Amino acid sequence: MFFRPLLDLFFPPLCHACRAFIPEAGELFICADCLDKVAFLTTPLCTVCGAPFATDQGSDHTCGACLTHPPLHTCRSAAILEGPLPQLIHRFKYGGRVQLSLPLGLLAISALSEFCTEAAPDLIVPVPLHKKRLRQRGYNQSQLIAQVLAKKLELPLEVGNLRRLRWTEPQTTLDAAKRVANVKGAFGVREAKRLEGKRVLLVDDVLTTGSTMRACVDALMDAEVSAVAAVTVARGVQP
Structure with a gap:
């Protein structure tokens, strides 16, 4: 796009978290470094409340609190x-x-x-x-x-x-x-x-x-x- 460099000059796409310049910001506007620091929740989780378990091994199952x-x-x-x-x-x-x-x-x-x-x-x-x-x-x-x-x-x-x-x-x-x-x-x-x-x-x-x-x-x-x-x-x- 012809006007893209000009827009980036006056309105540079910056990371919402660290304010670093992002050449390809997309919709997210969060740089790769900051995105890597987001601790997404993954298995194993409680199948009911979604609480993570202390271990990173095993499969999803119901936690003790939800069973009780x-x-x-x-x-x-x-x-x-x-x-x-x-x-x-x-x-x-x-x-x-x-x-x-x-x-x-x-x-x-x-x-x-x-x-x-x-x-x-x-x-x-x-x-x-x-x-x-x-x-x-x-x-x-x-x-x-x-x-x-x-x-x-x-x-x-x-x-x-x-x-x-x-x-x-x-x-x-x-x-x-x-x-x-x-x-x-x-x-x-x-x-x-x-x-x-x-x-x-x-x-x-x-x-x-x-x-x-x-x-x-x-x-x-x-x-x-x-x-x-x-x-x-x-x-x-x-x-």
């Missing part, structure tokens, strides 16, 4: 929250860098396309923000990621039906037990008939203890959806 307390959904995350991901997600979530929804969404779908296909969802639902936090931030980061997944998977996006019924404190400041109590009963469905009998793909940015996801699943199951599969871009490392 079976959850209401299956969940997968694309990668561990380390390498360039913490910085990218923090800038996206708290720094107003909404353009990062595309590379984060593309990373998610590149790792989770098989899981999403096998889940056979009828629609995608993002984890909602409380209206107060939405006004503060100006956007719902989970919804922006869900938009990327909806486009790639060619599925409808259901926004505004699953909603937060009350204000909750930021989960990052709480331990595991307090996280569960903080979001218990915090979500509800506005129009249950729109979701009744549907298979739902629930989308969030980061999974830590899973308490927010479980509270959302509770609300969706109350609306009589037939199944929920949950996906996130990253999964926090458990101590």
Whole structure:
């Protein structure tokens, strides 16, 4: 393209993570070096919650926690929250860098396309923000990621039906037990008939203890959806 060198001069394609120049940026805009530092989750994983096992040997199987307390959904995350991901997600979530929804969404779908296909969802639902936090931030980061997944998977996006019924404190400041109590009963469905009998793909940015996801699943199951599969871009490392 004749104008490509000129565009690169004035608007050079830079890596979202390290700001290095990328001659062939594509849609991702993450350089090969930074991409190599993304710790994508691979087998062996728990077949239910998607938690990685300590060993890199063996096959996928159900973890002890899911055998003891079976959850209401299956969940997968694309990668561990380390390498360039913490910085990218923090800038996206708290720094107003909404353009990062595309590379984060593309990373998610590149790792989770098989899981999403096998889940056979009828629609995608993002984890909602409380209206107060939405006004503060100006956007719902989970919804922006869900938009990327909806486009790639060619599925409808259901926004505004699953909603937060009350204000909750930021989960990052709480331990595991307090996280569960903080979001218990915090979500509800506005129009249950729109979701009744549907298979739902629930989308969030980061999974830590899973308490927010479980509270959302509770609300969706109350609306009589037939199944929920949950996906996130990253999964926090458990101590």
